[in-house]
């Protein structure tokens with residue numbers, strides 16, 4: 061709720077939080093687990109308090125209706141981009157979908173996945189570039205490469221809106237502001253960011269979250285780039 065109020069006051073339009081979470085390793089513990097439906101209720105409470113629409117990930121085709129009961133936008137995570145049964149289930153629900161690009165997939169693969177949603181009867185798809193894998197991205201200080209040229213390419217080949225996720229792609233908060241500015245400059249319609257009041261103690265993805273001060277500074281710079289883009293158009 062703190063985060064929701066803070067980002068709303070700085071101009072955020074949508075709140076993203078994870079109640080169901082893909083993790084690279086299967087280990088969970090008493091202090092590290094998914095909140096599931098309880099988490100969805102927290103998100104709904106944050107929407108109630110701030111008016112921010114909620115986006116959250118659905119991973120399991122069997123949970124699409126449950127997640128859609130709470131969420132305003134359904135997120136398909138990078139790892140599930142080509143989970144076709146999940147795409148078919150999500151297409152059935154008349155809620156906008158945030159479709160993240162798999163880190164190993166081409167633009168063609170990504171747009172094919174989007175097509176599953178459109179063809180399945182759901183026209184409201186938002187694309188999200190979240191970085192692609194390359195040999196040097198196996199180093200801890202370079203998680204994945206943001207495919208900047210995918211943004212204008214998406215403009216060329218589709219009518220769908222495109223946003224960039226500088227948090228999950230870089231994995232490092234120090235890189236989040238420059239990549240956000242670059243994303244807006246190449247034509248992204250938005251960015252999605254991890255924010256935490258005290259990133260050091262975040263349960264998940266601690267290295268990539270911005271604290272409130274860094275988020276505030278980022279929004280100021282992003283607005284300047286965005287204004288420059290608008291005045292140029």
Ligand code: PEP
Pocket residue numbers: 078082136137138139160190225228
């Ligand atoms: C996320 O958005 O929390 C996430 C897990 O991202 P991605 O699917 O892009 O790895």
Ligand code: MN
Pocket residue numbers: 078228264265
């Ligand atoms: Mn995450």
